[in-house]
Amino acid sequence: HKLVPVKAGPVPLTMGMSSIGVFRSTAFSCLSQLQGNERGVRETDAPEFIHQARVSIRRLRSAIRLWRPLLPEDYVSNFDPRWRTLASQLGDTRNWDVFITEILPPIIKAFPDHSDVQRLSSQARSHLAACRKAAQAAIKADTYSRLLLEFTAATLALAESRKPPITAFAPRSLNKRAKRVAALAAETRDSNPEARHALRVALKRLRYALEFFAPLFPAKRLQRYHQGAAGLLDLLGRMNDGTVAEQLVVQAVPGHHSDLVRAWLAGRNDLMLAQLEPLLAEFLSHPAPWEHG
Incomplete structure (x- = not known):
């Protein structure tokens, strides 16, 4: 069974839904994307899994910010910083990966024999490996499982309102x-x-x-x-x-x-x-x- 990175899907939304109902649907759509990339982050070195996991957290934090006027204050203050921490634990890997795959190749082509460019290339690879280890550890941690469970429970428990x-x-x-x-x-x-x-x-x-x-x-x-x-x-x-x-x-x-x-x-x-x-x-x-x- 080949692991494939999961991109964001359309949010299930029907006309009769309350604003909080649409938030719930949006949040769970983001979680579904995140969980679809978990194994890929944990078990492979393919950069796209970490990228898509980050996208899902960014979308989720964007949804929390968007609905903030309608959400309980303690819900936002409890969960937003925890999602932000997780996003930053995954962030550095993505930066080094873009650097190695997209920024460096044309530089190496322009200066193939330059020792500083060669030094940069090997340093970048060791930085990437260290960051990837940290990202994998973050997704394997109990803190992550607890965040998923607590966030899901709190999101299901949000009070409905027609306005x-x-x-x-x-x-x-x-x-x-x-x-x-x-x-x-x-x-x-x-x-x-x-x-x-x-x-x-x-x-x-x-x-x-x-x-x-x-x-x-x-x-x-x-x-x-x-x-x-x-x-x-x-x-x-x-x-x-x-x-x-x-x-x-x-x-x-x-x-x-x-x-x-x-x-x-x-x-x-x-x-x-x-x-x-x-x-x-x-x-x-x-x-x-x-x-x-």
Whole structure:
């Protein structure tokens, strides 16, 4: 039986559900993705399992944040930090993996005989192995099993409420997220990586919310808007990988040995920066698919 990484599936959602009912369905959909990747994380070195496990936790934390106004305070304060801790235990593996599989190969090709690049490559591999061990330990730990059980029980026990109806809650939540994206887009006109990172986080939250609420809105309009967000996120993600790579280079080969690689990364970043403005403008020109008319 071959293990296959599990991607996020559509959230089961029906029109008569309460807003808390939709949250419950969303949370369990995220847990199902996480548990579908558990064995792959524990038993293999294939990076996609850890990546998809992280995606499921990110989606889950995004759902908790989205429904926060309707959730009990102690539910949020108990579970959100625990999910955040687990996500960070899995996070470093993904960063090193992207670095080794996507960032390093073109650098090695450009400077095949350079000793600093060779040193960087071997250091990166040993960092990756250590991080993977830590990620596997986190998924095998009792802390993880306890988190799954307690979170499931608490989510099942959430009190139902007819108010606000999901048809009011969803557009209101999406508007709030879209406004945040537009405000941050105005701040990313320069090449500031912090502003870009904030935009990427806000855009991800908007995208997840769109995916959670997808059955409520016209598919065609939603798809166009979603594709625009996905294209923008892809570019911002690659730019972020470059920023993370710069930090990893300094970690792996301290001192002036990293100068060459950092200069190469800066050049790559400038090329992507030129693509950002038109993609942003195009995305912001789309009408919101959750608004009638």
